[in-house]
Amino acid sequence: MVNDFISRSSFYLTTLSIKFIPIPDSDLIDLLGRLPSLQHLTVVDSNITSPRPITSLLVQSLHAIPRTSSVTVFSVLVKRLQSLSLTSCSDGGFCDQDFVDMVSSRWFLDGYRSPSDPMNSNGGMACLRSVVMRFTKRVVDEEVYRPLKYLEQEGMRVVVVGQSS
Structure with a gap:
C-alpha cells in the first residue's frame, strides 16, 4: 500500500522514521x-516480537558498494x-562487522573526493x-566497533550503545 502511494506520487521524502512497526x-x-531523496533514516524495532526490520540483510543493503550475485547487480x-x-x-542474528563495514563504506572526507571518482557521478x-x-x-563488543572511533575522530558523529552502556 505504501509502495503504491510512493509510486503514484512525485514527492521528495528526506526524513523517514519507522518506530515500533513490525x-x-x-x-x-x-x-x-x-x-x-532520503537523507535521514531512523528505525526502532524495540518491543517488536516479529518481524523485525533491523537485520544484517538491511545493513548489507545500505552498503555503499553495490553487491553482486551471479545474475543481479544491486x-x-x-x-x-x-x-x-x-x-x-535483537539479541542475535545481527552481524556487527557488517554494520561497521557499511558505515565505513559511506564515509569519505570531502577533501578526498575527486570529480573522476565513480561514487560522485550521477548526482x-x-x-x-x-x-x-x-x-x-x-x-556491545567494543573491539568490533573500534574502527568507527577513527571515523569519529575524522568528523563523523558515532554513537554505539548497548544494554550495559
Whole structure:
C-alpha cells in the first residue's frame, strides 16, 4: 500500500522514521529503494516480537558498494543518506562487522573526493555524517566497533550503545 502511494506520487521524502512497526526487512529495503531523496533514516524495532526490520540483510543493503550475485547487480540504496539511527532489541542474528563495514563504506572526507571518482557521478553519494546504533538487549563488543572511533575522530558523529552502556 505504501509502495503504491510512493509510486503514484512525485514527492521528495528526506526524513523517514519507522518506530515500533513490525515490518519485514525485505519490505523496508523495497521501500528504501523507492526513496532516493532520503537523507535521514531512523528505525526502532524495540518491543517488536516479529518481524523485525533491523537485520544484517538491511545493513548489507545500505552498503555503499553495490553487491553482486551471479545474475543481479544491486544498486546503492539511499545514496543521499547523511544520518542513520537504529535501535534494535535483537539479541542475535545481527552481524556487527557488517554494520561497521557499511558505515565505513559511506564515509569519505570531502577533501578526498575527486570529480573522476565513480561514487560522485550521477548526482553523487552523500557522506554519512551521523550514525547511532542502540542495542536494548545486548552488550556491545567494543573491539568490533573500534574502527568507527577513527571515523569519529575524522568528523563523523558515532554513537554505539548497548544494554550495559
